[in-house]
Amino acid sequence: MVVSGHSNWPEWIYVGVVIALLAYVGAEAWNVERIVEHAPAEAEVIKVIGQQWFWTFERADGTKEVGELHVKKGHPYKFEITAKDVNHAFNIHDYVILQDAIVGRTNAAWFAPDKAGEYTIQCREYCGLLHYNMRATLYVEE
Amino acid sequence: MAKGLVFLSLAILVILPTLQLASGAENEAGQYVQRKVEIWNLFFKMMTIAFTVGAVVSGTLIWLVWRFRESNPKAKPTKYEEKGEW
Numbered sequence: 001m002v003v004s005g006h007s008n009w010p011e012w013i014y015v016g017v018v019i020a021l022l023a024y025v026g027a028e029a030w031n032v033e034r035i036v037e038h039a040p041a042e043a044e045v046i047k048v049i050g051q052q053w054f055w056t057f058e059r060a061d062g063t064k065e066v067g068e069l070h071v072k073k074g075h076p077y078k079f080e081i082t083a084k085d086v087n088h089a090f091n092i093h094d095y096v097i098l099q100d101a102i103v104g105r106t107n108a109a110w111f112a113p114d115k116a117g118e119y120t121i122q123c124r125e126y127c128g129l130l131h132y133n134m135r136a137t138l139y140v141e142e
Numbered sequence: 143m144a145k146g147l148v149f150l151s152l153a154i155l156v157i158l159p160t161l162q163l164a165s166g167a168e169n170e171a172g173q174y175v176q177r178k179v180e181i182w183n184l185f186f187k188m189m190t191i192a193f194t195v196g197a198v199v200s201g202t203l204i205w206l207v208w209r210f211r212e213s214n215p216k217a218k219p220t221k222y223e224e225k226g227e228w
Contacts, residue, residue, distance in 0.1 A: 032181070
């Protein structure tokens with residue numbers, strides 16, 4: 001409502017700034033999510049299977065590793081994560097990978113390790129008695 | 143003018159992030175993006191906006207309450223109140 005003798009332009013600017021900030025927040029969050037989720041085409045696929053209470057890693061050529069995963073520094077990897085018995089969650093804390101491992105479903109996450117070393121892989125969804133010990137080791141090699 | 147300003151601020155704030163879309167999964171150096179870096183950057187940006195908005199909104203409210211309290215020396219009834227006409 002415009003009251004004669006009053007100007008309401010400050011309100012319009014206030015509303016405009018709020019809308020603009022919300023649009024910026026939304027666009028920025030969407031963009032970062034898009035960048036983070038988009039796996040490079042050359043990424044090597046590793047199947048990650050969670051089950052009580054260990055992790056199995058299977059490569060495209062059929063080779064498997066249990067409880068440990070060896071990868072090369074600077075090379076991109078795409079994890080296809082699933083579970084066999086109950087729900088788990090695949091977490092590499094140091095590389096900010098956290099993805100649910102769900103029975104009958106494949107979830108994806110990718111990363112390109114930039115530092116050689118040993119990192120802990122840990123289940124982050126309570127999955128039973130030995131959940132706390134459902135760990136694996138990630139070896140990033142030069 | 144007010145509407146022009148609204149559109150201008152909207153345009154700037156929508157166009158700037160859109161320009162970054164070209165970057166994709168690789169950064170300028172040709173290296174792969176690091177989730178940790180991207181996610182922390184986003185967090186810091188969001189926190190900056192959240193604190194700025196918080197400061198402006200609470201500052202406006204504090205000023206409003208202070209300026210338009212009855213005991214403020216500058217306080218005077220509006221012309222509508224003076225005449226008793228609403």
